[in-house]
Amino acid sequence: MSQFISEKNFEQLKKLAYKTMKVKKGMFLFQEGQLGENFFVVLSGKFQISKFSGDGKELCLRLCGSNAVIGELMIFAENGRYLFNGRALEDSEVLAIKNEDIEKELLANPEFAVEFLKMMTDHFRKQHTKFRDLVLYGKKGALYSTLIRMANSYGIQTKDGILLDVPVTHQDLANFSSTSRESVNRELNTLKSKGIISFKGRKIIIHSLDYLKKQINCEGCPSSYCNIE
Structure with missing residues (x-):
């Protein structure tokens, strides 16, 4: 669970899920370029978040285990497409949440919205520093x-x-x-x-x-x- 989301609001987040999905090791939960209609909470297992370069090389950005939130960057993005790939490193299980449902909750619950924004800002900052290290050094x-x-x-x-x-x-x-x-x-x-x-x-x-x-x-x-x- 993110350090920025309280246990109460994290439980509220999980209640918004409309289905549970099992993802086999090596399978993609989502891939860059696909229409991003859902985001996910990892219940068990581990996922690798990555992006492919033009020459086919893979740049890994995150390893995500239980209670991680992934695929969340498409919220409030009309017809947004996933920017990264999410691949299971082991047999995993996730909760799927529709973007439209989390958007309604964010608009209705200011406390939850602030915590969720802090979590997303944290993810952006981490990704920025990783790209910075690659570009500068x-x-x-x-x-x-x-x-x-x-x-x-x-x-x-x-x-x-x-x-x-x-x-x-x-x-x-x-x-x-x-x-x-x-x-x-x-x-x-x-x-x-x-x-x-x-x-x-x-x-x-x-x-x-x-x-x-x-x-x-x-x-x-x-x-x-x-x-x-």
């Missing part, structure tokens, strides 16, 4: 930014450094950095040779988070913004 900077965000979302402090307590493949990192798996592999090996990171099975240990932050002129955003979710 290139694909290497996007990789460093991804590692920092993963540390904030999944990092566990150990005696050896910050363990990213989530299995991650080089292709996963490539998707978050809008680059190739080969480029990620080379850059990770460079970081390993410098002692910045090491590997523990499929997990990464970051030994110097400060090094990564310095390379992209990290602004010290709170972890509530600088995360992978």
Whole structure:
């Protein structure tokens, strides 16, 4: 559940749902360009929110688990189409809410409207910073930014450094950095040779988070913004 929506209003949001949907692993709940008539609340499972570039590369923007709100950017957009893709990373279940129903609730309930607006602003800010890192610092900077965000979302402090307590493949990192798996592999090996990171099975240990932050002129955003979710 978003930090900006109270439990009372979140329960009210879920009551607006008109159906429950099961989404199999690998299936798209929505795709960019499709008419955006609904948005969704994740009940269980996990979704990846992404966008494809003109050359077919995928840029991953968010990982969304239980109680996340996704596909919400089409509200009050007449004949709006989804800007991003939502694909299930595991078997998942969601509530579907019609845009017209949430629009009526927002107009009738000022308290709920303010909280919902804060949540959407939060999503915009997170996406803006991710695009900023990619544009200003290139694909290497996007990789460093991804590692920092993963540390904030999944990092566990150990005696050896910050363990990213989530299995991650080089292709996963490539998707978050809008680059190739080969480029990620080379850059990770460079970081390993410098002692910045090491590997523990499929997990990464970051030994110097400060090094990564310095390379992209990290602004010290709170972890509530600088995360992978």
